[in-house]
Amino acid sequence: MKIMNHHSYFNYKHGELFCEGVCISEVARRVGTPFYLYSYNSLMGNYRKLAHAFSKLSPLICYSLKANGNLTLSKILATEGAGADILSGGELYKALQAGFSPGKIVFAGPGKNEKEIEYALKENVFMLNVESASELKLIEKTAQRLNRKARVSLRLNPDVEVETHRYITTGKKENKFGISFSQAKKLYEKIAKSRIIKPVGVHIHIGSQITSPVPYIKALEKAGELFDSLKEKGLNLQYIDIGGGFGISYEKGKPPLDIEELAKKIYPLLKKREAKLIIEPGRFLVGPAGLLITRVLYKKRGGEKTFIIVDAGMNDLIRPSLYGAYHQIKKLKEPGKTKPSEVVDVVGPLCETGDFFALGRSLPETLEGEYLALMDAGAYSFSMSSVYNARPRPPEVLVKEDRWWIIRERETYQDLIRGEVIPDELFSSSRNSSDSSARTFPIVSPSQQGKKETGYKGFSQ
Ligand code: PLP
Numbered sequence: 001m002k003i004m005n006h007h008s009y010f011n012y013k014h015g016e017l018f019c020e021g022v023c024i025s026e027v028a029r030r031v032g033t034p035f036y037l038y039s040y041n042s043l044m045g046n047y048r049k050l051a052h053a054f055s056k057l058s059p060l061i062c063y064s065l066k067a068n069g070n071l072t073l074s075k076i077l078a079t080e081g082a083g084a085d086i087l088s089g090g091e092l093y094k095a096l097q098a099g100f101s102p103g104k105i106v107f108a109g110p111g112k113n114e115k116e117i118e119y120a121l122k123e124n125v126f127m128l129n130v131e132s133a134s135e136l137k138l139i140e141k142t143a144q145r146l147n148r149k150a151r152v153s154l155r156l157n158p159d160v161e162v163e164t165h166r167y168i169t170t171g172k173k174e175n176k177f178g179i180s181f182s183q184a185k186k187l188y189e190k191i192a193k194s195r196i197i198k199p200v201g202v203h204i205h206i207g208s209q210i211t212s213p214v215p216y217i218k219a220l221e222k223a224g225e226l227f228d229s230l231k232e233k234g235l236n237l238q239y240i241d242i243g244g245g246f247g248i249s250y251e252k253g254k255p256p257l258d259i260e261e262l263a264k265k266i267y268p269l270l271k272k273r274e275a276k277l278i279i280e281p282g283r284f285l286v287g288p289a290g291l292l293i294t295r296v297l298y299k300k301r302g303g304e305k306t307f308i309i310v311d312a313g314m315n316d317l318i319r320p321s322l323y324g325a326y327h328q329i330k331k332l333k334e335p336g337k338t339k340p341s342e343v344v345d346v347v348g349p350l351c352e353t354g355d356f357f358a359l360g361r362s363l364p365e366t367l368e369g370e371y372l373a374l375m376d377a378g379a380y381s382f383s384m385s386s387v388y389n390a391r392p393r394p395p396e397v398l399v400k401e402d403r404w405w406i407i408r409e410r411e412t413y414q415d416l417i418r419g420e421v422i423p424d425e426l427f428s429s430s431r432n433s434s435d436s437s438a439r440t441f442p443i444v445s446p447s448q449q450g451k452k453e454t455g456y457k458g459f460s461q
Contacts (some may be wrong), residue, residue, distance in 0.1 A: 001041050001343055009039040009041055009042040009289075010042075010291065010330075010336070010373070010375070012334040014025070015331060015334045016333060016334065017097050017332045017333075018250060019037055019357070019399040020039055020040070020041055020377065020399050020400065020401050020402070021399075021401050021402035022088075022319050022403075022404050024291075024293060024332050024369055024373065024382075025333070025396055026039060026291075026373070026398065027399075027404055028293055028295070028332070028371050031397060031410070032410070033047055033293055033294050033295040033311050033312070033371065033385075033394075034292060034293060034310075034311055034312035034316055035293050035395045035396070036292055036377065036378075036381065036382055036392045036394060037290065037291045037292075037293055037396065037397045037399060038070075038073060038075065038183050038286070038288055038290045038291075038378055038398050038400075039289050039290075039399055040396070040399060040400035041075060041273050041297075041400065041401070042186040042288060042289035042397055043076060043077070043289040043378075044363070044431050046284060046285045046288060046289060047061070047076060047077060047080055047441060048080075048286060049259070050246075050259060050279075050285070051282060052353065053262075053263040053315055054259075054263045054277065054279065055059030055064075055279045056263070056267060057263070057270055057271075057276075058276075058277075059277035059278060059279050060087040060104060060126075060239075060276070060277070060278045060279075061081075061083065061281065062082065062084055062105070062106050062278060062280045063077045063078075063082045063085065063092060063280075063281065063282065063285060064084075064085040064280045064281060064282030064283075065084055065085065065086055065089065065095055065282075065285070066085075066086075066087055066282060066380075066383055067283050067286050067378075067379040067383060068280025068286040068290070068356055068379055068380075068382060068383050069094045069383055070382065070407060071090060071094065071097055071098045071407060072150045072405075072407040073286060073398070074094065074095065074098030074099075075098045075099050075408075077285065078098055078099040078100045079099070082104070083100060083101070083103075083104025083106065084098075084100040084103075084104065084105045085106050085108060085244065085280035086105060086106070086107050086125075087107070087108055087109040088109065088116060089116040089119050089120075091113060091289050091380070092105065092116070092120060092123065092125070092300055093119075096123065101126070102123045102124050103126050104126055104142060105120075105123075105125040105126055105127050106125070106126055106127050106128075106203075106241065106278065106280065107127070107129060108129040108130060108203065108205065108280075109129075109131065109157060110132065110135075110177055110246050112128070112132040114138060114142055115334065117138060117139055117142045117284060118142050118146065118322040120176045120278060121139075121146055121162065121171060121342045121441050122148075123149050123396070126200075127151040127152055127153055127200045127201075128134065128150060128151070128152050128153075128155050128274075129152070129154075129241065130152050130153070130179075130187075131155045131177060131179065133179075133187060134185065135143065135367060135400070136154075136187055136190070139195050139197065140197055142196060143196045143197070144196055146280045148186070148196075148219070149196055149197075149198050150196060151198045151199075152191065152197055152198070152199065152200060153177075153199070153200045153201045153203040153239065154179050154184045154188065154206050155178040155179060155186055155203060155204065156179060156180075156181060156202055156203065156222075156226065156448045157172075157173055157174040157175065157177060157179060157180055157181075157186055157239075158178075158181075158206065158218070158219035158222045159172055159223075159350055160172070160178075160206055160218045160219045161215065162207040162245075162366070163210070163211070163215075163324045163449060164207050164208060164210055164211075164245075164247070165209070165324070165325070167175045170174065172310040174269055177205070178205075181226055184264055185226070188230050188233075189233075191235070192233065192234065194267070199230075199235050199236060199237055200233055200237070200239050201227070201238055201239030201240055201241060201275070201276075201278075202223050202226060202227050202230075202237065202239075202240055202241070203224050203239070203241040203243065203278075204220070204242055204243055205241075205242075205243025205244060205245065206243065206245060206293070207245050208247075208282075209239060209244065209245065209247045209248070210213050210247050210257060211247035211254070211255065211257045213257065213265050213266075216265075217265055217269070217379075218243060218265065219242070219339055220240070220269050220408075221269065224240070224269055224273060227275060228273055229271060229304040231273075236277065237275075238276050238408045239275065239276045239278055240273075240275040240276070240277060240278070241277075241278035241279075241280065242280075243279070243284055244281045244283070245261075245266075245283075245442045246281050246283065246284035247283070247284075248257060248283055248284055248287045248288055248376060249376075250325065250375075250376050250418055251287075252328070252330065255354045257284075259284070260337050262354055264379060267357055269286065269346050279336055282379055282380075283380065285377035285378035285379075286378040286379045287376050287377075287378050288376050288382075289378045290376070290377050290378020290379070290381065291373045291374060291375060291376075291377055291378075292317050292373070292374040292377040293312075293332070293372070293373055293374075293388075293396075294310040294311050294367065294372050294373075295310065295311050295370070295371050295373075296308055296309070296310055296366055296369060297309050297349065297366060299309060299366070299368050305344075305345055306343070306344045306345070307344065307345050307347055308345070308346045308363075308366055308372075309347055310347070310348060310349075310357070310372060311349060312348060312349075312357075312374070312394070313348030313349055313350040313355060313388075313389070313391065314350055314352060314355040314356070315348075315350060315385055315386045315389065316381065316382075316385050316391075316393070316394055317321060317357065317377055317381045317384075317385070318358050318383075318384050318385070318386075319380060319381070320356055320358065321352075321356065322384075323356060326358075326372075326414075327357060327358070327375055327377060328375040329346060329358055329372055329373045329374055329375070330358065330373045331364060331366060331370060331371070332370070332371035332373060333371070335364030335365075336364075339365050340364075340367065340444065341362050341363060341364050342355070342362070342363060342364075342365055342366075342369065343361065344358075344361060344366065345360065345361070346358040346361060346363070346364065348374070348391045348393075348428065349389075350388065357363070357374055373383070382394075382396060382408075384427060387411070387415075388417060392410060392413065392415055392416060393410070394410060395410040396408040396412075397406055
């Protein structure tokens with residue numbers, strides 16, 4: 001199979017940036033800005049690259065829905081045979097809607113509530129990755145109540161250093177995630193005696209945007225030792241889940257994680273213990289496959305700076321504001337080779353100083369009305385978006401070859417007030433009058449609210 005390098009699905013042709021065979025400016029003129037744009041073949045290429053790299057281990061690849069839970073993108077991966085890594089009842093619902101088989105769904109997260117646990121057990125997900133002793137107790141109690149068995153792995157905290165932003169390390173002992181090895185041993189002993197809890201394996205997930213295989217190997221060596229000692233004690237463990245976190249290249253000169261190398265290095269560690277592998281990639285699959293397209297509203301020279309004010313904001317892509325993350329910015333119109341470049345701040349329209357995409361960035365000369373692409377915006381962009389400043393969420397568009405579809409509509413102003421209720425009684429002058437009880441606002445359950453006609457065209461629960 002031919003494996004293309006990343007960004008190769010986004011190229012200049014005839015002076016315009018294309019996604020596969022589609023001129024992105026044309027989509028922009030049709031759907032308006034801002035919007036997210038995904039390349040089908042980039043997504044597919046990333047998935048196949050990963051599957052190919054790990055093929056000798058025949059892993060269960062569980063797409064981490066938190067990176068981007070769009071139903072169409074999820075369905076593309078489900079159709080390719082992927083499973084799903086979920087973190088909430090909502091993600092379980094979406095994963096099932098997208099067609100992931102429950103037998104390939106793994107459920108992690110330090111704060112699963114009883115309803116979510118019940119939902120997962122009823123749907124018969126492959127396993128719950130347990131993050132505390134109390135959670136294990138609740139899972140046992142819930143499974144008993146439902147008269148079901150619960151398959152679990154414990155999420156170990158391997159306490160390894162990872163070179164990434166401190167907000168996205170998860171495998172250090174000061175992080176809230178996972179269980180220490182000493183406690184895990186005790187809990188596995190309990191599990192061994194339980195008639196309800198069935199052990200599946202061990203789980204680690206050490207962080208996100210990791211670009212070196214070293215911390216994976218260190219964590220896996222530690223987890224592997226525990227796996228062996230537990231098996232010696234008679235526990236029927238089969239799987240080692242190494243989580244996700246595979247880093248991508250956001251910046252020229254900063255390479256992604258070499259997944260071929262990672263796969264090669266972990267191979268003997270799994271083979272020698274005949275363990276089956278689970279991986280939970282999110283960013284690696286969808287990150288490079290997506291762009292956020294925005295238009296320059298104003299160019300403003302203030303003090304010593306030039307601001308490019310665009311119509312997308314931190315509510316649409318929060319990574320630069322939250323982590324100081326870097327996204328390449330490209331003009332949809334190909335810049336001429338001789339055009340001067342300028343140093344600018346690319347900022348959004350929100351009322352926050354932290355609302356920026358790039359500070360002090362050298363860009364080719366950019367004019368008002370021009371379109372820009374924020375590259376590698378397929379992961380943790382839409383999924384972390386909000387409607388802060390009452391900004392309806394942008395639509396999502398999928399391109400495949402020379403065709404494209406809106407796969408999520410632009411939200412409307414009506415969507416912004418969906419579910420809000422104004423109690424009539426608050427504003428009636430007859431508060432003390434005898435018929436005040438007649439004005440009591442009826443209590444509307446969340447499910448009924450969801451069904452109220454508000455012009456919302458999305459997926460109903
Ligand atoms: N698995 C777990 C348990 C996670 O918490 C996350 C993300 O934080 C992932 C997988 C996916 O990470 P990434 O998108 O970096 O691959």
